[in-house]
Amino acid sequence: MDSFGVQKPSLKKLAHQPAIPALTIMTGDVSNIKPVDFLGGLIKSVDGLGDRSAYGLPDENGVIVINEGKGLLExxxxxxxxxxxxxDGKKIESVKELLDIYHTLKNFNSIINLSIIRGQQQMEIKLKIK
Structure with a gap:
């Protein structure tokens, strides 16, 4: 099982190693989760009536952008x-669901269509993921 792939030492030096992203593991209750790094910024799940009231939301579902950072969110x-x-046309209830959609689409798409609320107004945005 070791006689395939690049064998010649001079060619091995030229071969590129793929960038392997950090694995994000979500366990336990996601409703009270701390902010999570995402595409250069910080996000967190909507948590309780306080967030619902502060952001003018119809229910306690969604993901709040805490800081857009200097990456793809910005x-x-x-x-x-x-x-x-x-x-991607699916309702987001927590950070876990957003990350699941991102990990599913990141190898196939360069954008994800988002529906967001900004200043109590709903709008559509294209999220760059590459």
């Missing part, structure tokens, strides 16, 4: 205090 024009309600 390039996609997401702002702090935006609340992601839907991704």
């Amino acid at each position: 390039q996609s024009k997401l702002h702090a205090k935006d609340v992601i309600l839907m991704a």
